Amino acid sequence: MKPSIDVINGKDFRRMIAGAYGAFMREHEYINSLNVFPVPDGDTGTNMLLTLGAVAKAVAEAPDEGIGSLARRGADSAIMGARGNSGVILSQFFRGIARGLSGKDTATSAEVGKAFQYGILYAYRAVARPVEGTILTVAKATAKGTHRAVREHAAFADILKEAIATGQAELRKTPDMLPALKAAGVVDAGGQGLICFLNGCLEGLEGRDCGPEANFGHTLTVPGITADTTIAHPYCTEFIVKRFAVGLAEVKRQLEQLGESLVLAPGESMLKVHIHTAHPGDVLESAIAWGTLHDIKIDNMADQHRKIMEAEEVPAAPVVKNHAKAKLAVISVAAGAGLTAIMQQIGADMIISGGQTMNPPVEEFVAAVHNGAAEQYIILPNNKNIVLAAAQVKKLLGDRVAILPTTNVPQGLAAILAFNPENNLEDNLQRMTAAQAAVKAGSLTMAVRDSTVEGRNVPEGSYIGVVNGSVAVWSGQLDIALKKLILYLAGTDSSMVSLYYGAELSDREAAELVKEVGKELQGLEVELYFGGQPHYQFLVSVD
CATH class of the missing domain: 3.30.70.2730 (Alpha-Beta Plaits)
Structure with a gap:
């Protein structure tokens, strides 16, 4: 029988992190598939994998040998590399572990177990309004299992096994806590990710090489693409x-x-x-x-x-002076060359590439702020899964940034239009908040799996209109789905519809669709812009 490991050192910690990363490389696509919403943004596994990749790279390359200093390096890298809500929660888990192991060259099984309990606590605190049936529910259960095993003076491998067992038992209950999970017949993706992490740590600790060779890849992508039709520095x-x-x-x-x-x-x-x-x-x-x-x-x-250069028939967005040298400026998130160009033309100082399935890490925001010319920045995440990462930037940089938690691109565009660099931060936040709150926005994409909405089946491949995180309309035909979505958003006082078409549509296809749909939108003026966003055929804004 393999002897119990009573003292954990830096080499053990390295093996655990490498094992966890290998487990995620093996399992992240399965974790992605657990997304209950039928849109193409089931990236929980990918976000956790990329966040963990930043940790694994830092720990593998660090000259440190002590477990405390390695844990600190891992935590710092996790925070900077965190992507999406699941990645931010995982980064806070590492922050708690680092606190528990601070100053230690080696640690007893009990000390490492308590450090993992700190990790669970920090992860739970990362979310302002915790929801039962998610990764946080599973985390609480693993904390109870860890606490019980630590009190029994178990070896750390046994502590991990107890944490996994109690976490898995709670994970199986998550469909009973969230109706959406039950309807889809799946468990929570984030909770499954946490179990994958713990399993990987156990594999690494016990020397079981169960994952593919680590490939840390490209870890820093910084925005800066201009929208000019001729590029001086291409x-x-x-x-x-x-x-x-x-x-x-x-x-x-x-x-x-x-x-x-x-x-x-x-x-x-x-x-x-x-x-x-x-x-x-x-x-x-x-x-x-x-x-x-x-x-x-x-x-x-x-x-x-x-x-952008080919879309001659698409109306150009209004050009407003770019305020790169102002004391106050805007950093906005966008996916697609068209949206990038529009945001820069109406006043955003910098664009970070990101959106659905493309959540940028915290370090991209930090690098943008540090390398920018403005004294302060207002950050527009423009996606609900990027808001938590933006909040981490605020924690790291303090008063240099303010976060306006926009959850979709039309909100971001409205906020940028309301921005005035001559006003102070408080005035701008007030104006921009009011502008984005007045936006009626939706998005049109294709269902990536069968689902049930309001008791009716929505088959895979249907075009679905999403409003405020829920499927509002659907159809097997793109033009019908687009018309339904616009009418769903429009009110009696609405007069203007702005449509931003995605990379999957040609200019001609988009124009013909809008011409056909516009015949049935009496009283509504329709403007068409090239957005270039992936996965989503149209982003819709109604004024």
Whole structure:
């Protein structure tokens, strides 16, 4: 029989984190599939995987050997790499673990068990209004199991097994707590993710290699694509400099002459560089003198603007001066070249790429603020699954940022239009809050699985109109679903409909659809814009 592990050291901790990451690489698609809502944003598993990937990379590469310092590195990386609500909750779990292991080179099974209990507590506190039947319910159950095993002086492997057993038992009950889970016949995705994490930790601790080889991949993507039809610096150039031995000020001085949207992310004897340039060869030629170059990636951003340049019949959004040098500016989240262009044209200073299925990590917001020209920023997440990550930015940066928790793109657009850089922060927040609250918005997408809405079956492949997180209308035909969604949103006082069409539709297809639908929308003026968003055929705003 394998001997009990009574003392946990840094090597054990590394193995646990690697095991957890391997488990998520194996299971994240299954976790995604547990999403009960039939829209293509079931990314709980992916968000947790990417968040955990940031932790695993930091812990694997850290020179530290003590379990306390490794836990702290992991927690810091989790917070910066957190994506989506599930990723933020997981990052707070690591923050609690780090608190429990602070200052320790090694820890007893009881001490690590208590640290995991801290993790559960921090995760629970991360959500303002906890809902039973979610990951937090499962977390509470694992905390009880952990507490019981710690009191019995069990080895840490046995503590994990008890936590998994009690968590799984509670996970099986989640369909009885949330009607949506019961109707879909699934358990909570976040709760399943927590069990996957604990199982992976156990696999790593016991030396069972059950997952694929770790591939940490690309961990930092920083916005900065302009919306001009001609791009002065069309090549997005990224690379890592290892054995970095040059001052950041000197690097910045050299690179500022070669492009724009410069982001420098230093680490332990390394530097990650992101820049938009017309001459990537000159950038790399300069960088080769700083150390060894790795993970070089060069993308031509002009390709991302093809749709905008071709959409001649689409009315242009009003152009408003970009306030990059103001004391106060806006950072907005958007997915799609068209939405990016519109937001910049009406006054957003910076755009972070993200949205449904594409939740940006906390570090992208932090990097944007640190590298921006404004003294303060108002952040518009424009998606309910990004609001919690934006809140973490506020905790990290304090008064440099304010969060306006917009949950969809039309709300974000209305808020930007209400923004006035000449006013102070409080006045802008008041005006922008009122503007976004008045928006009637919905989105049109395709159901990715069979579902039941108000007792009626909505088959996979149907076009569904989503309003305030619920399926409001559906049809097997795109034009009918679009008309239903517009009429659902429109009131007697409505006069204008703004439609933003996605990447899956051509300009001609979108124009023909709107022409056909517009015949039956008496009294409503319809304006069509290219949005370029993935997965969603139309975003709809009614005024």
